[in-house]
Amino acid sequence: MDASDALQGMDVLAGLGWNDRHATLFASEAPGLVPGRVLSEERGQYLVASVSGVGPASASGRLRHDTELDPGAAWPTVGDWVALEPGTGTEHRLIQRVLTRRTAVVRRSPGDRKLRSQVLAANVDVVFVVTSVNQEFNVRRLERYVTVAWESGATPIILLSKSDLADDLDGFRIAAEAAAPAVEIIAVSAVTHLGIEDVRAHLGAGRTVVFTGSSGVGKSSIVNALAGEPLLDTGGIRLDDARGRHTTTRRQLVRLVDGLLIDTPGLRELGVMDGDGLATAFDDVDRLVTECRFSDCQHRSEPGCAVRAALGSGALDRGRFDAYQKLQREANRAALATDALGRRAERRKWAIITREVEQHARMKYGTDR
Ligand code: GDP
Numbered sequence: 001m002d003a004s005d006a007l008q009g010m011d012v013l014a015g016l017g018w019n020d021r022h023a024t025l026f027a028s029e030a031p032g033l034v035p036g037r038v039l040s041e042e043r044g045q046y047l048v049a050s051v052s053g054v055g056p057a058s059a060s061g062r063l064r065h066d067t068e069l070d071p072g073a074a075w076p077t078v079g080d081w082v083a084l085e086p087g088t089g090t091e092h093r094l095i096q097r098v099l100t101r102r103t104a105v106v107r108r109s110p111g112d113r114k115l116r117s118q119v120l121a122a123n124v125d126v127v128f129v130v131t132s133v134n135q136e137f138n139v140r141r142l143e144r145y146v147t148v149a150w151e152s153g154a155t156p157i158i159l160l161s162k163s164d165l166a167d168d169l170d171g172f173r174i175a176a177e178a179a180a181p182a183v184e185i186i187a188v189s190a191v192t193h194l195g196i197e198d199v200r201a202h203l204g205a206g207r208t209v210v211f212t213g214s215s216g217v218g219k220s221s222i223v224n225a226l227a228g229e230p231l232l233d234t235g236g237i238r239l240d241d242a243r244g245r246h247t248t249t250r251r252q253l254v255r256l257v258d259g260l261l262i263d264t265p266g267l268r269e270l271g272v273m274d275g276d277g278l279a280t281a282f283d284d285v286d287r288l289v290t291e292c293r294f295s296d297c298q299h300r301s302e303p304g305c306a307v308r309a310a311l312g313s314g315a316l317d318r319g320r321f322d323a324y325q326k327l328q329r330e331a332n333r334a335a336l337a338t339d340a341l342g343r344r345a346e347r348r349k350w351a352i353i354t355r356e357v358e359q360h361a362r363m364k365y366g367t368d369r
Pocket residue numbers: 161162163164165188189190191192213214215216217218219220221222233234235236
């Protein structure tokens with residue numbers, strides 16, 4: 001590899017989302033190995049993009065061994081940055097390590113007593129929460145999706161879809177604002193293309209996004225409007241899915257002209273969370289709770305309870321508070337799962353790396369970058 005090849009290689013990686021922080025992390029976690037990003041996964045077989053191109057890969061014996069010893073250890077998933085054995089071409093490679101994730105969209109099966117979780121998408125920048133503005137619109141469901149989105153560490157953005165069908169778009173917007181304070185809301189239509197450019201503004205070279213929301217709200221249609229071509233199947237295909245078509249096992253990272261999109265079936269409809277996203281998603285309720293006189297206030301009959309006062313005056317909606325408590329119970333149960341701790345450790349590591357790289361850049365260039 002000569003210098004110009006090396007530069008081109010950096011372009012390839014940057015297009016996949018690689019930056020100084022990844023480089024710093026990689027140097028400490030996987031020295032001597034080659035970075036790559038997982039594009040797709042199907043039954044343990046991966047497609048990984050690296051400087052030498054896109055090629056097949058699978059977990060090394062060592063990685064298998066590590067994850068057997070430590071169930072919290074990361075197993076590769078779509079969007080992961082991984083460390084490959086050095087090689088020259090696109091031959092089958094072994095994945096030796098999974099780089100610490102910056103963000104992770106996680107699903108837990110609520111019925112599972114051990115609350116085993118599955119990382120559906122790694123290293124995502126934006127989680128679009130799509131909800132259509134018709135009778136399907138549901139504030140409680142929206143709160144749940146936004147909470148899971150915050151949980152991932154990525155930035156949630158609400159898309160009010162099918163806005164061409166709404167008589168009272170402002171009414172839906174106001175309801176969404178109350179359900180998700182501090183979250184950007186964009187009204188979109190795949191038919192009129194309203195809002196599509198505002199959505200595109202959140203993409204960008206090397207940025208990774210995901211679209212979540214119930215089946216039929218128009219996620220695929222929005223992606224296709226962004227791509228300007230029928231990238232994903234829409235509408236009719238779901239009838240087939242209901243009969244168990246194997247397209248539902250597809251898990252992939254798709255390259256758009258101006259960014260990257262992770263599309264995996266399970267990711268579209270999310271369930272429970274482990275707690276860190278709750279305080280952010282319900283910042284308004286969380287703040288009230290800190291105003292109660294007693295720090296362990298149960299908001300039942302204690303004197304000086306700010307929550308009951310707010311419920312009484314109507315400042316806090318009863319339905320919203322009930323939803324908060326329900327999600328909190330879920331989160332408490334899930335927090336017992338070991339991987340919640342693992343996620344926290346990952347976030348800490350990324351915070352440290354970010355600080356180091358910024359300090360380094362300031363010393364080198366004398367400005368914030
Ligand atoms: P997904 O399951 O969330 O990916 O939803 P799809 O993108 O497959 O859309 C479901 C159905 O809603 C399809 O029949 C679409 O044609 C329709 N649809 C999607 N977006 C819009 C929109 O902006 N306006 C209208 N009127 N219909 C839409």
